[in-house]
Amino acid sequence: MTQQRKTVHKDLQYERNRCTFDPVEVTYFLDGSPEKTKQRRDQEQYISDVLVLKENMSMRYKSYKEVYEDSLRIARAVLSKIKKLQLSKIEEYEFVHGIFSERLGSALFQDGNPLSLHYGMFLPTLMGQANSEQQAYWINRAWTGDVIGTYAQTELGHGTFLRGLETTATYDPETKEFVLNSPTLTSYKWWPGGLGHTANHAIVVAQLYTQGECRGIHPFVVQLRDVETHEPLKNIIIGEIGAKLGMNGVNNGFLGFRNYRIPRKNMLMKNSKVLEDGTYAKSANDKLTYGTMVFVRVMLLQDLLHYLSKAVTIAVRYSVVRRQGQINAEQPEVQILDYVTQQYKIFPHIATCFAIKVTAIWLLDMYKTVQSQLHQADYKKLPELHSLSCCLKAVVSADTAAGIEQLRLSCGGHGYMTASNLPVLYGFATAVCTYEGENTVLLLQTARSIRLAAEHLDRRIRDGVPTAEAWNQTSIELTQCAEAHARVFIVKTFANDIKQLNSKSEEFRQVMFQLCELYIVYWALRNVGNFLRFSSMQEEHVQTLHSRLEYLLMTIRRNAVGIVDGFDFDDHILCSALGAYDGNVYERLFQEAMKSPLNRESVNISFEKYLKPFLKSNL
Amino acid sequence: MTQQRKTVHKDLQYERNRCTFDPVEVTYFLDGSPEKTKQRRDQEQYISDVLVLKENMSMRYKSYKEVYEDSLRIARAVLSKIKKLQLSKIEEYEFVHGIFSERLGSALFQDGNPLSLHYGMFLPTLMGQANSEQQAYWINRAWTGDVIGTYAQTELGHGTFLRGLETTATYDPETKEFVLNSPTLTSYKWWPGGLGHTANHAIVVAQLYTQGECRGIHPFVVQLRDVETHEPLKNIIIGEIGAKLGMNGVNNGFLGFRNYRIPRKNMLMKNSKVLEDGTYAKSANDKLTYGTMVFVRVMLLQDLLHYLSKAVTIAVRYSVVRRQGQINAEQPEVQILDYVTQQYKIFPHIATCFAIKVTAIWLLDMYKTVQSQLHQADYKKLPELHSLSCCLKAVVSADTAAGIEQLRLSCGGHGYMTASNLPVLYGFATAVCTYEGENTVLLLQTARSIRLAAEHLDRRIRDGVPTAEAWNQTSIELTQCAEAHARVFIVKTFANDIKQLNSKSEEFRQVMFQLCELYIVYWALRNVGNFLRFSSMQEEHVQTLHSRLEYLLMTIRRNAVGIVDGFDFDDHILCSALGAYDGNVYERLFQEAMKSPLNRESVNISFEKYLKPFLKSNL
Secondary structure, three states, X not given: OOOOHHHOOHHHHHHHHHOOOOOHHHHHHHHOOHHHHHHHXXXXXXXXXXXXXXXXXXXXXXXXXXXXXXXXXXXXXHHHHHHOOOOOHHHHHHHHHHHHOHHHHHHHOOOOOOOHXXXXXXXXXXXXXXXXXXXXXXXXXXXXXXXXXXXXOOEOOOOOOHHHOXXXXXXXOOOOEEEEEOOOHHHOEEOOOOOOOOOOEEEEEEEEEEOOEEEEEEXXXXXXXXXXXXXXXXXXXXXXXOXXXXXXXOOOEEEEEOOEEEEHHHEOOOOOEEOOXXXXXXXXXXXXXXXXXXXXXXXXXXXXXXHHHHHHHHXXXXXXXXXXXXXXXXXXXXXXXXXXXXXXXXXXXHHHHHHHHHHHHHHXXXXXXXXXXHHOOOOOOHHHHHHHHHHHHHHHHHHHHHHHHHHHHHOHHHHHEHHHXXXXXXXXXXXXXXXXXXXXXXXXXXXXXXXXXXXXXXHHHHOOOOHHHHHHHOXXXXXXXXXXXXXXXXXXXXXXXXXXXXXXXXXXXXXXXXXXXXXXXXXXXXXHHHHHHHOOOOHHHHHHXXXXXXXXXXXXXXXXHHHHHHOOOOHHHHOOOOOOOOOOHHHHHHHHHOOOHHHHOOOOHHHHHHHHHHHHHHO | OOOOHHHOOHHHHHHHHHOOOOOHHHHHHHHOOHHHHHHHHHHHHHOHHHHHHXXXXXXXXXXXXXHHHHHHHHHHHHHHHHHOOOOOHHHHHHHHHHHHOHHHHHHHOOOOOOOHHHHHHHHHHHHHHOOHHXXXXXXXXXXXXXXXXXXXXXXXXXXXXXXXXXXXXXXXXXXXXXXXXXXOHHHOEEOXXXXXXXOOEEEEEEEEEEOOEEEEEEEEEEEOEOOOOOOEOOOEEEEEOOOEOOOOOOOOEEEEEOOEEEEHHHEOXXXXXEOOOOOEEOXXXXXXXXXXXHHHHXXXXXXXXXXXXXXXXXXXXXXXXXXXXXXXXXXXXXXXXXXXHHHHHHHHHHHHHHHHHHHHHHHHHHHHHHHHHHHOOOOOOHHHHHHHHXXXXXXXXXXXXXXXXXXXXXXXXXXXXXXXXXXXXXXXHHHHOOOOOOHHHHHHHHHOOXXXXXXXXXXXXXXXXXXXXXXXXXXXXXXXXXXXXXXXXXXXXXXXXHHOOOOOOHHHHHHHHHHHHHHHHHHHHHXXXXXXXXXXXXXXXXXXXXXXXXXXXXXXXXXXXXXXXXXXXXXXXXXXXXXXXXXXXXXHHHHHHOOOHHHHOOOOHHHHHHHHHHHHHHO
């Protein structure tokens, strides 16, 4: 995977020549160390032939069915290559997990990966919620044998409100089995990735009934298909849910049960248990299961970072090559990145990439701390971690999706083309606003633990409004408060982190300070109303901030290409005609157009079938 | 096309029963009169069988090539039906134009219509810019004969900056022909709808050279393909530009010329002319050509209204049927429309629909006034019309696209499904942010004629910054000012219009006043910073506004279903499993899922090809 350096567009080369710092410093900062950069690049290099192969297939012109089949073809190619390395099982898992994560995953699988829940949810849930006996049995099979899994929690009628899930698992002490049922249409599992036609097992979350009582939701391992023939088992109703905005290769599925029986030992029993006679033993702390969800949200921040940094790389490089209009009639057309409005659309998102990175690192560290405290039965910090992970996921996914869309629009009409890769990135990012916790709901979860809107809430309660109803009435303000809470946390973390860059070059630190300040100034101005209302900020401060914003945009302009080069996306990972390293935007757009199957014939069949009769009938 | 009233979901029926006004009043208001409502419904009824046929084809599962072919199949079916009516040519044109406009057009052609530029740009440009002799020749052929046209202006390298277009048309007095050339890769025409494989003619905008001088851009009618065989003519390089975020049936194309000759009379000469000897006669007023662009922008406001009102219909109906979570633990799960955060996400967009409508009517009236003044050589109001049409198009398209996306997200995961129709509507709406003038550029055009950011601009100029450079430096503020200008105009028009509803029922007027006030309060709070900075608004006013916002949301809640029912979208036009009139959301989602070709087989071929070998190799 060599970048095509020989033919670099002169405008891009000029930008690279005048960059004030070495872009590899950005790369090392984001990867964590030069060693980790090398390791990542080696991995990417190792599967580069699959990436190249994938690009030549032009998935965007295929039918829905072909897209799914192609996703598995690519998965098989990647997994086969990794098998050849003969790693240990845990090393292999980590290699696959790295490759399937969204930096490469969203390049390998432009329509999503039907196996991602096997690696991303099925295995981690077994690790977190199966007891050691169950782990030995299932994880081994998931590694080496017959099991391809998914995680089936969301139902047609319930996503956010987990207590409302309707699938039932009723314990039958006679046979020592659970009987699974889907009592209503809305109780069908709906959405799990790979569930449609890929997985042969699933972890199914269901309402547990034993000894005549409902014990709330619990996880069960359920076999769905015959491991030899892959045919669905009897009393399982299964299929896939149909076309979506994006990720049409993911094979999201539905699943229903008709008195479907599984052995007692298929309930994951690390925490709560059902004994042979049907006695229910409750988990010591029911918050233990939050762990997986928090971990998944930390991983989502990483995914979002990859989406946004790809989009910003594309927009910066294109805006340097694209010339349009004149600021001054005597001069040639302007690189559109020289328009301040364009800088304003793009540079804050460069800053956001670094803000996400430092936040994700901080959150991961806190997660590890809390995990080790949990092992010592210390649950003090769990609520704070839960609350932070909620609002950070909500704010970062909303910022990323809106940011990518703004970056796409900043590329004008060409940003609407699939060949820009921006629509695909948006399709991934906006999905994150909904899954693993809908954003508004998450913000309200956070708001439960802060006090900024407390006054209005109190007043409503004093006025005789019941507490729960008052909470609803105040919820617009509460979500805004939670968002502000997340924003303050990000700014603090960003600013603190930047102060600790002593080992880096002065030039690089300069750039990081500018980006951090831009992030702060940008968001302060976006929320200027709140600052005027709730702080000592005055009109003259606003004007100062605005001048500062313009100064920062101008200053960052010079290094913009250098910074995004530092994100270190190979062309085959960036997958964009507008964002390629060499900047040959127009040639690539043409090359991509020529891949359209319509361009293989000078006259399409529709002329004879539909146009000609129409024309002739007019004569 | 009967709404399926028999099985209406009880929650939706309850909402309809308690609505305080008759929804048909909304319908009449939006159509303009009961007579116009009847006429529209009759037209929709007349082509209803094509709509039903289209839905059964599940275009979303087809390949890219099939999507294009299917678009023409549908176009042919619609046009054949209309032909049967044996209308006059002008009546037929208006019928087709009505059917192809986005209310129905975006339902008939969920991936866009390759003939829309024939009706929407080719014919109107002939009417506006061809002289009477040319009109007689070309319009007749476009009506009755051999011509399918498109409008080819944008190039690979130039969209916004028209003066930068590179295609040349050089007059050769020897042969009395223009010689067309594409001197560079970036000079290729790029984007025109239907250009790829549908049109056989195009109006091509090119730099006119005659007597050794460049005379700026002018329009030419150019034949592209043989009318009998449809093969591209010699020295024409033509094809289509490939996959996009949406509208993949539009057949957007590219076009290049190699010394391609056309007769002198193919230059559209209503305004400027080239005489036989090559003498150039300039148009009396070069602003005359703005007319078409302004008219197209007025039509775009209508299109945007249809997209947004469909999206808001879907979100309201779904939010009434969907129940999730509990506000109070003793009560059943809540209709999500009862969450204030959900009302805040949805109701302002209901208000926006009406704001767009009154604005579009006002702008169309002004357009007609200006047109009649132009005929009397009175150009006074043209700059104001141009300026207003620019900022209104920019603000309304940005509001609509962002609004649809917010409405899509308000439907949670199910909004991500194509069956919701929300991704398709977003694909249409966001494209409008870029075409017919990129939004930021349009805002700056407007800003040229207003004075709010004048102070900073003046200061920069006084400080010695050249004027053009100072304009660029101040452009963030200028775009914000232009946006504010548009917002003020919309609010004024909305408020004035509402005052003149004396002939309507008190109940309907009530609702309109609430929506108008919501629009004002919502945008005032969104821009609270500017109000605090630039008006006499104080903190206590902000709190009052916030209380008023909550009050209005609560009040509108009761009539939300009634209002969107009044938008009068038949299920076959709304095309949404979430938004159907009967509210049977979950049944429809299931029905849509069963249309996936993957669900026709219990085991997909990929199991044998990719999964099984992978599993076995692990054993």
